[in-house]
Amino acid sequence: MSSLQGKVAIVTGASRGIGRAIAEGLASKGASVVVNYAGSKDKAREVVQTIEAAGGQAIAVQADVSRVEQIDALFDETFARFGRLDILVNNAGLSIMKPMVDISEAEFDRLFTLNARGVFFALQRAAARMAAGGRIVSVTTGGTATGAAGATAYAGSKAAIEGFSMSLSKELGARGITVNTVMPGPTDTEMFEAAAPLEMKKMAEQMSPFGRLGEPRDVADVVIFLASEEARWVTGQRISASGGAI
Numbered sequence: 001m002s003s004l005q006g007k008v009a010i011v012t013g014a015s016r017g018i019g020r021a022i023a024e025g026l027a028s029k030g031a032s033v034v035v036n037y038a039g040s041k042d043k044a045r046e047v048v049q050t051i052e053a054a055g056g057q058a059i060a061v062q063a064d065v066s067r068v069e070q071i072d073a074l075f076d077e078t079f080a081r082f083g084r085l086d087i088l089v090n091n092a093g094l095s096i097m098k099p100m101v102d103i104s105e106a107e108f109d110r111l112f113t114l115n116a117r118g119v120f121f122a123l124q125r126a127a128a129r130m131a132a133g134g135r136i137v138s139v140t141t142g143g144t145a146t147g148a149a150g151a152t153a154y155a156g157s158k159a160a161i162e163g164f165s166m167s168l169s170k171e172l173g174a175r176g177i178t179v180n181t182v183m184p185g186p187t188d189t190e191m192f193e194a195a196a197p198l199e200m201k202k203m204a205e206q207m208s209p210f211g212r213l214g215e216p217r218d219v220a221d222v223v224i225f226l227a228s229e230e231a232r233w234v235t236g237q238r239i240s241a242s243g244g245a246i
Helices: 017-028 041-053 068-081 105-129 152-175 192-197 198-209 215-225
Strands: 008-011 032-037 057-062 087-090 135-139 178-184 238-241
Touching: 008 017, 008 041, 008 068, 017 032, 017 041, 017 057, 017 087, 017 178, 032 041, 032 068, 041 057, 057 068, 057 215, 068 105, 087 105, 105 135, 105 152, 135 152, 135 215, 152 178
Parallel strands: 008 032, 008 087, 032 057, 087 135, 135 178, 178 238
Antiparallel strands: none
């Protein structure tokens, strides 16, 4: 893929897991990366240090992207430090896995406030401020394509992002900005580890013909491609990064 030298990227939820792999991968291609985090300050600094040790450029910016004023602060800090925005990756998200009958009103609101509302306003701010030829990629879930018991509220909150993105791609095409979503399958992250008992992990491994869970870099590489010049003709798409599980 071509270099991302001179490009500026925001990656939300970039202190660990898939977000960290995306941030480090974009930086390895030359992009200056804003490593967003909500509460994991030390982990975000570790990501920045890793990028800098490899010769890249990055800053860590705290912002709870479920709150619109903090989304604004994240964008303002990006422009104050780098003067532009070329790539937005919406990766921050919350997972609550319960049968529909057990989801409380408070849990529903938490899921949709971050996963749907927060992404909507990050997309809105990017649409207003992103440079022509930019790239927007949002990480959703394979559950929007397949459904999964216990994922009704979570999958619904992520499906909203896919709807936002497909329509926004029609609005931003005239400026050469692409808008896509990436649907990971089961991926070996801290979030998955915390949510999945051992028997579920074994079942998830067998969902892929490769017989394993995805690694964060497996998903990140798809996102990095979509952020590249080579993906200029790909927009409004829901792309599976599931190792054949979806």
